[in-house]
Amino acid sequence: xxxxxxxxxxxxxxxxxxxxxxxxIGSRIEDAAFWKDEIYIGTTLGVLVYKNDTLQKLNTVHPxxxxxxxxxxxxxxxxxxVIKGSGALAYGSDAIGGAIILEPKSIMLIDSLFGKTITxxxxxxxxxxxxxxxxxxxxxxxxxxxxxxxxxxxxLKAPDYYLNNTGSKNLSGSFQSGYNSFEKGFEVYxxxxxxxxxxxxxxxxxxxxxLVTAINSDLPLINKPFRYSIESPKQDxxxxxxxxxxxxxxxxFGKVSFQYDYQNNRRQEFDxxxxxxxxxxxxxxxxxxxxxxxxxxFDKNADRKYNVGIQLQYLDNFxxxxxxxxRLIPDxxxxxxxxxxxxxxxxHNNYLIEVAVRYDYNHIDAKKFYRIISWNERGYDQDFADIxxxxxxxxxLTNPVYDFHNVSVSLGAKKSFDxxxxxxxxxxxxxAPNASxxxxxxxxQSVARVEIGNxxxxxxxxxxxxxxxTYQDSKMNILLEPYLNRISNYIFIxxxxxxxxxxxxxxxxxxxxxxxxxxxxxxxxxxxxxxxxDHLSFQNxxxxxxxxxxxxxxxxxxxPPFNTRNTIQYHNKNWKNLTLELSSDFFxxxxxxxxxxFFFTIPSTAQQVLVDVSTPPNAYxxxxxxSSIQTKFFEKSTLEIGFNVQNILNTNYRNYLNRLRxxxxxxxxxxxxxxxxxx
Numbered sequence: 001x002x003x004x005x006x007x008x009x010x011x012x013x014x015x016x017x018x019x020x021x022x023x024x025i026g027s028r029i030e031d032a033a034f035w036k037d038e039i040y041i042g043t044t045l046g047v048l049v050y051k052n053d054t055l056q057k058l059n060t061v062h063p064x065x066x067x068x069x070x071x072x073x074x075x076x077x078x079x080x081x082v083i084k085g086s087g088a089l090a091y092g093s094d095a096i097g098g099a100i101i102l103e104p105k106s107i108m109l110i111d112s113l114f115g116k117t118i119t120x121x122x123x124x125x126x127x128x129x130x131x132x133x134x135x136x137x138x139x140x141x142x143x144x145x146x147x148x149x150x151x152x153x154x155x156l157k158a159p160d161y162y163l164n165n166t167g168s169k170n171l172s173g174s175f176q177s178g179y180n181s182f183e184k185g186f187e188v189y190x191x192x193x194x195x196x197x198x199x200x201x202x203x204x205x206x207x208x209x210x211l212v213t214a215i216n217s218d219l220p221l222i223n224k225p226f227r228y229s230i231e232s233p234k235q236d237x238x239x240x241x242x243x244x245x246x247x248x249x250x251x252x253f254g255k256v257s258f259q260y261d262y263q264n265n266r267r268q269e270f271d272x273x274x275x276x277x278x279x280x281x282x283x284x285x286x287x288x289x290x291x292x293x294x295x296x297x298f299d300k301n302a303d304r305k306y307n308v309g310i311q312l313q314y315l316d317n318f319x320x321x322x323x324x325x326x327r328l329i330p331d332x333x334x335x336x337x338x339x340x341x342x343x344x345x346x347x348h349n350n351y352l353i354e355v356a357v358r359y360d361y362n363h364i365d366a367k368k369f370y371r372i373i374s375w376n377e378r379g380y381d382q383d384f385a386d387i388x389x390x391x392x393x394x395x396x397l398t399n400p401v402y403d404f405h406n407v408s409v410s411l412g413a414k415k416s417f418d419x420x421x422x423x424x425x426x427x428x429x430x431x432a433p434n435a436s437x438x439x440x441x442x443x444x445q446s447v448a449r450v451e452i453g454n455x456x457x458x459x460x461x462x463x464x465x466x467x468x469x470t471y472q473d474s475k476m477n478i479l480l481e482p483y484l485n486r487i488s489n490y491i492f493i494x495x496x497x498x499x500x501x502x503x504x505x506x507x508x509x510x511x512x513x514x515x516x517x518x519x520x521x522x523x524x525x526x527x528x529x530x531x532x533x534d535h536l537s538f539q540n541x542x543x544x545x546x547x548x549x550x551x552x553x554x555x556x557x558x559x560p561p562f563n564t565r566n567t568i569q570y571h572n573k574n575w576k577n578l579t580l581e582l583s584s585d586f587f588x589x590x591x592x593x594x595x596x597x598f599f600f601t602i603p604s605t606a607q608q609v610l611v612d613v614s615t616p617p618n619a620y621x622x623x624x625x626x627s628s629i630q631t632k633f634f635e636k637s638t639l640e641i642g643f644n645v646q647n648i649l650n651t652n653y654r655n656y657l658n659r660l661r662x663x664x665x666x667x668x669x670x671x672x673x674x675x676x677x678x679x
Contacts, residue, residue, distance in 0.1 A: 161220065164201040164227075194238045233272065254299045330441075404432040406429075429461075496511045497598065538569075540564065563586065
């Protein structure tokens with residue numbers, strides 16, 4: 001049902017741009033746990049994120065789409081599981097690539113009071129952070145938990161220059177209380193996050209000449225000294241999650257659980273504005289979500305388990321017109337209904353069969369203005385004339401309404417013999433387009449590009465065949481996973497033929513549009529864990545993926561390059577739990593990429609210049625060091641000291657999947673000292 005990949009209380013996800021990274025997610029989480037970096041999650045094949053059994057609905061314009069998911073408080077997670085195959089359908093049909101499950105610490109049924117404080121300093125960005133949690137458990141089953149954290153950093157630094165205006169501030173807190181026993185239980189939970197995040201100054205350019213120069217240059221156009229202050233362009237993000245849940249067990253069949261949750265996500269993006277709109281956000285989105293789910297687990301017979309559930313969600317998105325700017329995402333209502341059945345049958349001779357069926361209904365009702373010129377240029381006057389409500393000056397007010405009925409099926413089988421295990425899975429799943437893919441129409445500040453939605457998009461249908469081979473003995477674990485995915489109406493975003501467009505006072509930006517095609521995506525993931533001795537171990541995680549655009553007979557954009565991570569670790573519990581670890585990351589150059597380059601005429605010289613937005617960055621190799629030691633700290637407390645270095649060699653590199661790679665390098669060497677006190 002899932003692979004437990006971490007057991008730390010400070011988690012973050014970094015570098016997960018595609019399902020090719022899913023099996024390597026654990027090591028990347030551990031890195032980000034030390035560096036407190038932003039969360040990057042990609043959904044090229046659809047990856048859902050659940051926190052505390054609640055699907056995260058994040059107003060990141062593209063929910064969880066190759067952007068920073070700053071709405072997730074990683075401090076409250078104690079473990080992360082990756083669900084793939086039949087079990088993923090219990091979480092949503094969108095989970096073509098799997099579901100990432102963030103779970104809090106389990107409740108202990110003993111009288112106890114304990115806590116933990118983690119604090120640290122990081123050299124890159126001159127950052128600091130502190131997080132404290134306190135838990136009170138009672139033998140009767142009652143419990144009470146609280147968590148609060150703060151982190152801040154100034155401008156991050158590439159090896160040769162500062163990345164101006166990349167500072168951030170983050171305040172988070174959570175509360176959890178309830179009653180837990182084997183037969184029944186309930187819980188109330190609340191989590192709040194407030195973040196201010198700077199956007200790289202060099203990615204927002206005032207004129208076309210400078211934009212072309214910046215894209216074709218190896219150095220950013222803006223290079224100033226370090227500072228902590230955050231100026232426009234920037235994001236202000238707040239996210240509230242509140243939920244109430246409960247469960248009961250019945251001897252006759254199993255367990256019934258239910259949950260109501262509410263999410264309030266406010267996202268404001270500021271650009272450089274003058275006059276009356278100085279200090280007024282250019283994007284101001286409020287996304288409110290109400291959710292209800294109920295699940296029935298039939299597990300009386302350990303060899304025949306069934307999980308039946310229903311999920312309801314209502315989303316209300318409001319885009320404040322007081323910004324005075326064309327709204328990137330319009331007002332819309334969305335209603336989602338899902339029902340699923342998953343089953344697990346343990347047969348004789350170590351055979352396991354998994355079958356899952358899911359039905360989803362998705363309804364989207366939006367109100368959006370279109371410029372009449374753009375409406376006609378896109379041919380919408382021919383295909384969507386019936387959704388026009390009225391004409392207001394040079395704009396149409398429209399009412400796009402979409403209904404999708406999706407059925408997804410997954411069938412898997414697993415056979416265990418001696419030290420080997422072989423599993424195969426075939427699934428057919430469907431994903432309805434989201435509001436950003438339909439309706440985007442303006443500047444997306446955080447990735448410094450203009451994005452254009454597409455009313456003609458249809459649902460994605462994925463036929464995926466995957467296999468998993470596992471070998472395990474006392475010294476070695478091997479996990480090999482090849483997969484093949486044929487997707488109809490695969491949705492992606494790519495540069496337009498126009499290439500560059502102007503957005504008011506904000507400047508000039510690259511222009512992208514949402515498209516769809518029939519795609520074939522295949523690859524293989526390999527994970528090896530070898531115990532050299534009682535204290536020394538070696539791990540390898542390797543991923544390779546290929547994406548083909550079948551309609552246009554070319555490769556897909558934004559496919560991660562071949563990458564491999566090798567780690568050697570020394571661990572000795574008898575020496576104050578000493579851990580020493582050296583990791584090596586290699587990312588090859590992506591040689592398979594489509595050509596979206598275009599020529600642009602420089603106004604001042606009338607010279608035509610090739611603007612290269614397609615060629616991926618060069619291959620790169622990074623080294624990281626991690627160490628920790630644990631000692632007694634007062635009678636009932638322990639102190640863990642961590643010393644870590646990321647990018648030891650201060651290597652210059654750019655990540656192909658980072659949209660800001662056109663303007664600057666990634667961050668350079670980062671040294672961190674961390675103290676963790678358990679009490």
